[in-house]
Amino acid sequence: MQSGCNSCDHLVSNVSEKSPNITKLLLVGSGGVGKTSLASRLVDSTYTESTMTVGLDISTCELEDEIDGSRFKVVTFDLGGQDRFRSFQEEFSVGSKVCLVTIDLARYSSLVEIEEWINFIDHVPKKGRILVANKSDLDAEISDSEIAEISKRYNMPWLKVSSKTGENIDELERWIVQAIKSKNEYSHDKSKILTSSRD
Ligand SMILES: Nc1nc2c(ncn2[C@@H]2O[C@H](COP(=O)(O)OP(=O)(O)OP(=O)(O)O)[C@@H](O)[C@H]2O)c(=O)[nH]1
Numbered sequence: 001m002q003s004g005c006n007s008c009d010h011l012v013s014n015v016s017e018k019s020p021n022i023t024k025l026l027l028v029g030s031g032g033v034g035k036t037s038l039a040s041r042l043v044d045s046t047y048t049e050s051t052m053t054v055g056l057d058i059s060t061c062e063l064e065d066e067i068d069g070s071r072f073k074v075v076t077f078d079l080g081g082q083d084r085f086r087s088f089q090e091e092f093s094v095g096s097k098v099c100l101v102t103i104d105l106a107r108y109s110s111l112v113e114i115e116e117w118i119n120f121i122d123h124v125p126k127k128g129r130i131l132v133a134n135k136s137d138l139d140a141e142i143s144d145s146e147i148a149e150i151s152k153r154y155n156m157p158w159l160k161v162s163s164k165t166g167e168n169i170d171e172l173e174r175w176i177v178q179a180i181k182s183k184n185e186y187s188h189d190k191s192k193i194l195t196s197s198r199d
């Protein structure tokens with residue numbers, strides 16, 4: 001997924017408010033954690049070695065509820081993780097109902113830097129945030145208990161995935177669908193259930 005953004009003003013302003021049946025899904029996290037790779041998995045179930053995102057990639061996909069077969073249109077807003085893009089990215093993230101806060105299991109600094117991203121997504125509904133620990137196929141520098149502590153601190157359910165191998169991507173899609181369906185109103189108790197369902 002490397003969508004261009006030459007004429008996307010209508011998307012920039014506020015996808016979710018203008019089109020209530022479309023969910024704006026924001027992907028944030030430090031540079032190189034695998035946001036674009038994750039978006040590619042969601043959009044077309046592929047994995048290709050991606051290069052740094054310059055500012056923003058936008059793409060679309062449909063996710064299906066396995067239980068009742070209902071389908072949800074999703075626009076992914078995949079933000080470049082480099083600091084230099086931050087000043088203009090905030091306006092692109094307005095109206096996001098679901099946000100994947102992404103870390104790289106093989107890079108401890110990505111966990112430390114998460115606080116910066118939590119501040120950045122201040123306007124995203126708290127109940128629509130999912131902590132995604134990517135690159136589960138690599139040797140981890142971050143333990144489960146460290147992720148769980150961050151998950152608890154910021155009240156986000158967490159899930160380990162690999163964009164490369166596809167591990168747990170189906171489960172992540174289920175979580176996203178659930179977040180969309182519940183209009184991000186799921187409670188802290190429910191987020192605990194989501195977390196334990198990972199195991
Ligand atoms: N082993 C492994 N590598 C991954 C995985 N996901 C992404 N990568 C690699 O990690 C590097 C960075 O991935 P990207 O998806 O470009 O990361 P990003 O978060 O979009 O980076 P920015 O756009 O710079 O913010 C690329 O070389 C990917 O191929 C994964 O699950 N496992």
Ligand SMILES: [Mg+2]
Nearest residue numbers: 035036052053
């Ligand atoms: Mg990227």
